[in-house]
Amino acid sequence: MPLLEIRNLHASVDGHEILKGLDLTINAGEVHSIMGPNGSGKSTLAQVIAGHEAYEVTEGEIVFKGEDLLDMSPDERAGEGVFLAFQYPVEIPGVSTNYFLKSAVNAVRKHRGQDELDAISFMKLVKEKTKLVQLNEKLLSRAVNEGFSGGEKKRNEIFQMAMLDPTLGVLDETDSGLDIDALRIVADGVNTLRSEGRSFLVITHYQRLLDYIVPDYVHVLVDGRIVKSGGKELALELEQTGYASVQDGAVQTVGS
Amino acid sequence: MSSDTMQSTTQRFVDLYRGVRTDLFGADSKESLARRDESIARFGELGVPDRHNEEWKYTNLAAIEKLDFSVDRAVRALDASVIEPYLLEGAAGPRLVFVNGLYSEALSDLTGAAQGVMVERLQSDANLTDLPSDLLDRCADLGALPFARLNTALTAGGALIRVAKNASCVDPIQVLFVTVADDAPVASFPRVAIVAEEGAQATVVENHIALAGAATFTVALTEIQAAANAHVDHARTTELSEGAYHVAAIASRQLRDSRVESCVVATGGEIARHDFRFVLDGENADCNIRGLASLVGDEHVDNHLLVRHAKPNCTSREFFKNILDDSSRGVFCGRIYVDQIAQKTDGVQTNANLLLSDNAQAETRPQLEIYADDVKCTHGATVGQLDEEAIFYLRARGVPEDEARGMLVKGFAGEILDEIRIESLRDRLKEKLFRSTSDRSALQTSL
Incomplete structure (x- = not known):
């Protein structure tokens, strides 16, 4: 059974259809990358997987570990093992990162039938996982993402991913x-988290990131559909030829 | 009497005064009686304001018009368990408890005052023959506040806290006012005076609790005097029940290099109105006023502020926040007034409102009035809802929706509450606000 199976996904925001029949299958342990021009629907796909209510799914389905993902609330999805690292992490004044993250970690642990962490075990885990992305522990007593630099925000996302131990990042x-x-x-940090039991969907506009996080599969998203799929070499090809060359490419399926 | 007043209500309070006049403390002193007489006369002129009065545009006292208030003549017995939840944990400082404005010997504990700290109860058999004459009218513009006048006329009890030169009370002194009415409406007129002499440090917590029952009307007055280099840390809560009306003036006068911090938290009740009159009357004085109201149902809180910079080089900060659910209403009207000589004034005033329901309302009017030419003053106001993107962010990390909303509300309140240095008070208020938020969420979910 694949970890994630997206079939004929149509999604709209404010009445505009963004995703127009997207198919994607990810098996356990695989790293898939989605590339595509601006406005092709990359971020919409990420938000729909995480369960943002502004995006309406009008057709199709997403099956995660054999269950209907679209039927779950965002927090249930997190409990089931979905993690979205935000493109623009939200600043939350007055709520310290430590306080929020302890609630989050214990909420997903509870969902997974694990014991809640006490303050000492939580701090131990924090110590271990901050090292992964060289995040200064002192930042965690600040309000969530407030006063963080752009780089710190992104490292904070990966740190949180490590803390929440998802099956799909x-x-x-x-x-x-x-x-x-x-x-x-x-x-x-991401590469350290790669394992047989954990899959990734890496959404990016540029090939650059894929030099460091080497994907098993690359998909090209154009106008709400995947128009081309291939191995990691597809990313390099796109870098040279641009997205225009694949706009009319044939749809292929991979990974199944 | 001006036309924008409730004349019959005004008259009823004047009559109430006539009935108890010679039984109030200090009645043996001609001077004291004269002061009370003068105050009630002035109150009669000013009158109970109606909504045509610009200062009372958003706060309607019409409901008290229909209520026939009496005052208690003897202190009611109250079970200690009633006040227990409000007591500061592990505080060594003295505690004064008043029931409907009258001092309760049984519930108070005057021991534990630090050296140089004098805690005096104001009551009819106290040695004090008069209200401290150096207090009244030393704070700005109280004369124009009708209810401050009414308090001076009718006060039957309160606390006078005086900290001697260079003495320090770090353990908070707690003054707890409980109002309770069984079947007939009751009015009370509590009074607090805090005098910090040169270099002194005073820590005072003032709680106003209204228990469930018939209507209560509390007209309170707090005066703070900070001499040179003095430091006053003041926290005040109004924790009211349905049927409770609370109108208070909080006045402060500061001399050079003094610091006054006041944190005012309001929740519950029908109406809570606070008039702040703070004067920075010595160079390098510094005041920091913070306010938080958390309201549900039809609750209504109105904070009116006037902070006057009367001398150069003073700093003032006024941060007020309201959390408004259901059809509650929060009013903020603040003004920083800078005298012509008050150069290098540094003043910041903000009011932020969080609306948790479509029917909640916020009225906000921050203002500056500046006559000096070299000052740094800013003001600002915001009215907003919970950030849905922030809620999604928290939920996407596994936090359930109710908890995510509660977390954001708590975060909003935390910016005020975290500044309260007395841990047990801070924790209790956080718990109270957070619990009521999750109760609300639970209620909404079940509907």
């Missing part, structure tokens, strides 16, 4: 706004 343009050093740190 969706990275929405995690590379945007990162310089080359920060990009390497974030990618190293």
Whole structure:
């Protein structure tokens, strides 16, 4: 059974159809990348997987671990193992990262039938996972993402992913706004988290990120549909020829 | 009497005064009686304002017109368990408890005052023959507030806290006012005076609790005097039940290099109105006023502020927040007034409102009135709802929706509450606000 199966997905926002029949299958342990021009629907796909209510699914289905994902609330999806690293992490004044994250970690643990972490085990886990992306622990006593630099926000996303231990990590343009050093740190963090039991969907506009997080499969999303799929070499090809060359390409399915 | 007043209501309070006049404390002193007489006369002139009065445009006291208030002549017995939840945990400082404005010997504990700290109860058999004469009218513009006048005329009890030169009370002194009415409406007129002498430090917590029952009307007055280099840390809560009306004036006068911090938290009741009159009357004085109201149902809180910079180089900060659910209403009207000589004034005033329901309302009017030419003053106001993107962010990390909303509300309130240094008070208020939020969410979910 695949981990994630998206069939004929149509989704709209404010009455405009963005996704127009998207198919995608991800098996356990695979890293898939979705590339595509601006406005092709990459971020919409990420938001729909995470359960943002502004996006209306008008047709199709998403099956996650054999269950209907679209039937679950965003927090249930997180409990089931879906994690979205936001393109624009939200600043939340007055709520400290530590406080929020402890609630989040214990909510997903509860959902998964695990014991809640006490303060000491939680801090131990924080210590271990902050090292993964070289995030300064002191930042965590601040309000969520408030006063964080662009790079710190993205590292905070990957840190949170490590804390929540998902089975599917969706990275929405995690590379945007990162310089080359920060990009390497974030990618190293993700690579450390790669395992047989964990899959990734890496959404990016540029091929650059894929030099560091090497995908098993690359898909090209144009106008709400996947128009071409291939191996990691497809990313390089796109870098040279641009997206225009694949606009009329044949639809292929992979990974199934 | 001006036309924008409730004349019959005004007259009823004047009559109420005539009935108890010679039984109030200080009645043996001609001077004291004269002060009370003068105050009731002034109150009669000013009158109970109606909504045509610009200062009372958003707060309608019409409901009290129909209520026939009496005052208690003897202190009611109250079970200690009633006030227990409000007591500061582990506080060594003295505690004064008043029931319907009258001092309760049984519930109070005057021991534990630090050296140099004098805590005096104002009551009819106290040694004090008069209200401290150096207090009244030393704070700005109280004369124009009708209810401050009414309090001076009718007060039957309160606390006078005086901290001697360079003395320090770090353990908070708690003054707890409970109002309770069984079947007939009751009015009370509590009074608090805090005098910090030169270099002194005073920490005072003032709680106003209204228990469930018939209507209560509380007309309170708090005066703070901070001499040179003094530091006053003041926290005040109004935690009211249905049928409770609370009108208070909080006045402060500061001399050079003094600091006054006041945190005012309001929740519950029908109407809570606070008039702040703060004067920075010495160079380098610094005041910090914070306010938080958390309201549901038809609750209504109105904060009116006037902070006057009368001397150069003073700093003032006024941060007020309202959390408004259901059809509650929050009013903020604030003004920083800068005298012509008050150069290098540094003033910031903000009011932020969080609307949790489509029917909740916020009225906000921050204002500046500046006559000096070298000052740094800013003001701002916001009215908004919970950030849905923030809620989604929290939910996408596994936090259930109710908890996510509660977390954001708590975060909004935390920016005010976290500044309260007395831990047990801070925790209790957080718990109270957070619990009521999750109760609300639970209610909404079940509907």
